[in-house]
Amino acid sequence: MEIILISLLNGFVYGMLLFMLASGLTLIFSMMGVLNFAHAGIYMIGAYIAFESSRSVGFWAALIIAPLVCGAIGAAIEIYGLRRTHHNGHIAELLFTFGLFFIIERGVQMAWGMLPVPYRVPAGLDFPLFSQYGINFPAYRAFMLLVAGGMLLAIWLLLTRTRIGLIIQASLTHPNMVSALGHNVPRVFTIVFAGGCFLAGLAGVIGGNYQVTEPGMAAALGPIVFVVVVFGGLGSLAGCFIASIIVGMVQTFAVVIDTSLASMLGGLVSWIGTDNLAGEILAVPVSRIGPLLPYAMMVLMLLFRPRGLMGTRDT
Amino acid sequence: MSDAGLTTGRTAAQTRPVRASAAASRQRWLWIALVVFAMVLPWLFYGWQTHRHSGFLLTMLSQMGMMIIFSLSYNMLMGQAGLLSFGHAVFFGLAGYSTIHFLDAAGAGKLPVPMELIPILSGLAGLCFGIVFGYMATRQRGTAFAMITLGMGELVATAAIMFHHFFGGEGGVSTNRMIEISLFGLSYASSVQVYYLILAWTVIAALGMLFLTKTPLGAMANATRDNFERAQFMGYDPRRVRFLQFALSGLFAGIGGGLYAITYEIVTFDAVSSALSANVVLMTYIGGATIFYGPILGAVLITLLQSGLSMLSNAWLIYVGVLFIGMVTFAPAGFAGMIEAHGPIARAGRLGRLAVPYLRMSIPGLAVLLGFIGIVELTSFRTIGEAQGKHLVLFGSDIDVRSLVPWLVAVALLGVGGLWLRVEARAFARVWDNLTADLKQRGL
Numbered sequence: 001m002e003i004i005l006i007s008l009l010n011g012f013v014y015g016m017l018l019f020m021l022a023s024g025l026t027l028i029f030s031m032m033g034v035l036n037f038a039h040a041g042i043y044m045i046g047a048y049i050a051f052e053s054s055r056s057v058g059f060w061a062a063l064i065i066a067p068l069v070c071g072a073i074g075a076a077i078e079i080y081g082l083r084r085t086h087h088n089g090h091i092a093e094l095l096f097t098f099g100l101f102f103i104i105e106r107g108v109q110m111a112w113g114m115l116p117v118p119y120r121v122p123a124g125l126d127f128p129l130f131s132q133y134g135i136n137f138p139a140y141r142a143f144m145l146l147v148a149g150g151m152l153l154a155i156w157l158l159l160t161r162t163r164i165g166l167i168i169q170a171s172l173t174h175p176n177m178v179s180a181l182g183h184n185v186p187r188v189f190t191i192v193f194a195g196g197c198f199l200a201g202l203a204g205v206i207g208g209n210y211q212v213t214e215p216g217m218a219a220a221l222g223p224i225v226f227v228v229v230v231f232g233g234l235g236s237l238a239g240c241f242i243a244s245i246i247v248g249m250v251q252t253f254a255v256v257i258d259t260s261l262a263s264m265l266g267g268l269v270s271w272i273g274t275d276n277l278a279g280e281i282l283a284v285p286v287s288r289i290g291p292l293l294p295y296a297m298m299v300l301m302l303l304f305r306p307r308g309l310m311g312t313r314d315t
Numbered sequence: 316m317s318d319a320g321l322t323t324g325r326t327a328a329q330t331r332p333v334r335a336s337a338a339a340s341r342q343r344w345l346w347i348a349l350v351v352f353a354m355v356l357p358w359l360f361y362g363w364q365t366h367r368h369s370g371f372l373l374t375m376l377s378q379m380g381m382m383i384i385f386s387l388s389y390n391m392l393m394g395q396a397g398l399l400s401f402g403h404a405v406f407f408g409l410a411g412y413s414t415i416h417f418l419d420a421a422g423a424g425k426l427p428v429p430m431e432l433i434p435i436l437s438g439l440a441g442l443c444f445g446i447v448f449g450y451m452a453t454r455q456r457g458t459a460f461a462m463i464t465l466g467m468g469e470l471v472a473t474a475a476i477m478f479h480h481f482f483g484g485e486g487g488v489s490t491n492r493m494i495e496i497s498l499f500g501l502s503y504a505s506s507v508q509v510y511y512l513i514l515a516w517t518v519i520a521a522l523g524m525l526f527l528t529k530t531p532l533g534a535m536a537n538a539t540r541d542n543f544e545r546a547q548f549m550g551y552d553p554r555r556v557r558f559l560q561f562a563l564s565g566l567f568a569g570i571g572g573g574l575y576a577i578t579y580e581i582v583t584f585d586a587v588s589s590a591l592s593a594n595v596v597l598m599t600y601i602g603g604a605t606i607f608y609g610p611i612l613g614a615v616l617i618t619l620l621q622s623g624l625s626m627l628s629n630a631w632l633i634y635v636g637v638l639f640i641g642m643v644t645f646a647p648a649g650f651a652g653m654i655e656a657h658g659p660i661a662r663a664g665r666l667g668r669l670a671v672p673y674l675r676m677s678i679p680g681l682a683v684l685l686g687f688i689g690i691v692e693l694t695s696f697r698t699i700g701e702a703q704g705k706h707l708v709l710f711g712s713d714i715d716v717r718s719l720v721p722w723l724v725a726v727a728l729l730g731v732g733g734l735w736l737r738v739e740a741r742a743f744a745r746v747w748d749n750l751t752a753d754l755k756q757r758g759l
Binding site for chain 1: 455465470477596597629636640647695
């Protein structure tokens with residue numbers, strides 16, 4: 001019971017972190033058709049900038065500086081990079097962001113070294129919020145939830161209550177119509193791209209010390225965020241939110257389930273034995289298969305329902 | 316989804332003048348000469364005193380061979396069918412794992428196949444995996460296809476670390492390639508014998524893939540890439556075309572993976588990793604995806620950089636990444652595309668007109684290059700280099716990477732060179748446009 005409650009909370013926290021990344025990515029993907037490979041790279045840059053600025057000006061300033069820097073980087077990428085490759089088609093844009101991610105990853109390795117940097121939870125938030133069944137729930141996770149929830153509210157207000165939000169919403173489903181109506185679609189693209197990178201930077205600030213700030217963090221999280229975006233479906237922030245929570249829960253719960261397919265199916269599969277690959281796959285406990293599950297989910301979703309959970313059109 | 320960036324090669328091929336057949340026969344001789352060159356190359360570096368081959372050279376050339384096969388097979392998807400896969404290492408690696416098991420079986424006398432034909436088995440293994448994965452992946456195209464292949468790549472890479480049967484877990488599986496069955500009585504104990512095996516299979520695989528581009532399947536792959544709806548309208552099932560192309564691409568990638576297993580006698584999850592999948596995207600695109608020989612150029616270039624530059628610089632992958640981004644932005648047809656673009660001008664005998672503009676561009680270009688390398692190296696010596704206890708030495712003097720002067724010099728080179736290069740590049744573009752317009756007017 002206690003494991004379920006704690007896992008539920010942890011899964012929710014992780015899911016919210018995923019959502020902070022995936023929301024920006026899904027907005028960019030739905031509008032521009034570009035699956036931004038560099039998005040997780042921006043998240044990593046956010047974490048490293050937060051590390052640097054929390055050393056010099058403190059965590060709370062970093063909470064503002066890092067997202068702003070990331071947003072500026074995003075705007076620069078859109079204006080000087082993507083816009084130039086746009087006329088070469090979507091594959092060229094995808095490859096451009098792919099190359100960008102490659103450079104960001106190597107660049108971070110070069111600038112900060114291969115080892116993790118000591119980016120820690122600020123002292124003011126480093127205490128257990130409550131204790132249940134002998135397990136502490138850190139206050140920092142509650143803070144993460146607060147930031148993510150605040151961001152969710154802000155996005156919702158921005159998208160539904162402002163003029164630019166309405167144009168963005170329209171561009172999600174009818175990009176051609178929006179440009180036909182005379183709106184400056186490239187500028188909307190820049191705003192959305194910069195906004196998405198701003199959110200990724202924010203996720204980097206609060207995720208960098210929740211997980212580990214190291215050069216491999218982007219490559220570890222990036223594919224999972226893709227899974228969320230594809231699973232949730234194009235053009236739907238609600239789908240993206242649900243998918244984030246599902247993936248977060250799946251990953252957290254998989255770790256604590258110590259049973260295997262073979263023990264679930266019992267005698268049905270005992271003829272396979274354990275001394276071959278199939279037997280080994282069946283005998284591995286779910287807790288170890290955990291890292292595989294998101295990808296299996298994505299592949300299955302793309303095969304049988306390419307538009308995702310709540311998507312409005314095919315990926 | 317429009318794939319305009321990948322179609323330029325075809326239109327260039329269509330507008331090629333009538334003298335193309337003479338050029339094609341010249342090209343054929345060039346390739347034969349290159350193969351002969353690859354055959355004699357190990358002997359040029361043979362140590363006659365020590366009676367030994369250069370191990371570094373053989374390793375590099377062998378690596379080139381497999382990478383040529385691998386990137387050509389990748390280009391069957393990216394260049395020829397417009398399918399962007401981010402998990403192509405799956406076929407290379409899985410066939411590599413299979414080959415280790417084939418070699419084990421052959422060594423134990425359970426598989427009476429000579430060494431020279433083992434790559435056929437590897438290719439068949441690649442084909443099988445290509446059929447299984449291709450059946451699922453080729454239902455979609457465009458970004459969905461890219462995502463499915465990415466997911467499959469991650470699935471297989473994670474599984475390779477996790478399971479001990481077949482994959483050997485984190486340590487991988489290893490074997491002994493001296494199976495003592497050979498068509499020519501060779502033991503394959505020395506790496507030069509393995510090199511000639513790789514060379515032979517590289518030529519066979521490249522010719523096979525070249526042949527495939529001339530078949531109806533190759534033409535239909537191009538058609539579904541260029542105009543999906545129209546290919547469908549003509550009565551072809553684009554999914555079937557994609558599937559066949561994908562499975563055959565798995566076959567050739569499998570041959571590459573088999574040669575990898577034979578060369579290194581060990582296969583770990585590196586061979587199915589996303590890093591290798593990324594590598595093949597870079598190689599193929601930098602070389603040029605629109606032209607058949609582009610991936611060969613890319614594989615040779617990247618392997619050269621990998622073996623040469625990686626010893627000199629910790630940051631060599633940054634250079635590869637920047638080169639890739641530059642190609643995507645400025646030369647979507649890659650190096651092969653650049654070469655082909657000079658074809659008509661060379662045939663008209665006007666190449667000399669470009670010499671001065673090229674020379675003028677090269678001076679600021681060199682400055683930009685030096686400035687950029689300076690910044691990258693200064694940064695990397697501050698972190699990774701320091702951790703390794705290395706010092707930056709330039710012109711015989713030790714350079715303090717923490718002082719301001721070298722940074723200022725590098726930034727100045729980059730900035731001034733960049734502005735100057737922009738001016739020269741515009742002048743070059745004017746000369747180029749005039750030349751091509753002139754040639755078009757004369758109908759050349």
